[in-house]
Amino acid sequence: MILEPFSDDEKFTKKEREEISKNRQNVIEELGKISKDTDNSLTFEEFLEHVNINEGEYIKMIRSKLKKAKVFLKRAPNEIRINAYNSMIMSLHRANMDIQFILDPYSCLMYCVDYINKxxxxxxxxxxxxxxxxxxxxxxxxxxxxxxxxxxxxxxxxxxxxxxxxxx
Structure with a gap:
């Protein structure tokens, strides 16, 4: 899923911003607990139910902190500490990978230059x-x-x- 930051036209009231901030803090705390429990097998939907928010609120929470468009992969909550991966590529490649999705030409150029110069x-x-x-x-x-x-x-x-x- 590609998420974009809110436009300048999309304003939030103080109450809405506080609610988003409260939800974000709760989600971060719960994800921190879940990531330490390797046996945890909550699905994304179960996690949303656990933190008492719906998918729309979750997406709004993420978009409120974005500065530019970004790709988000659907993952299990216990996979938050794992780099982005594609299961098909992973099974074929059988090695370490760090996939970075690039959505604009400038970012692509910067990634290539950084890689060459590293x-x-x-x-x-x-x-x-x-x-x-x-x-x-x-x-x-x-x-x-x-x-x-x-x-x-x-x-x-x-x-x-x-x-x-x-x-x-």
């Missing part, structure tokens, strides 16, 4: 340190390459394949 954080400083170490001693080209490769492998948050690509 492994480069601190890489310049790391290479400067490695070069300073290499300048101090007399070492062969092979030893120098090994020093740089080890620096990158031991200090980077990238896969071995990405590290090899950077080294080459």
């Amino acid at each position: 492994s480069e954080n601190g890489m310049s400083k790391l290479l400067r340190e490695a070069l300073n170490e290499l300048k101090k001693g007399n070492s062969t080209v092979k030893e120098r390459l090994r020093v740089i490769a080890n620096k990158i492998l031991n200090s980077s948050e990238i896969s071995a394949q990405e590290a090899v690509y950077h080294i080459l």
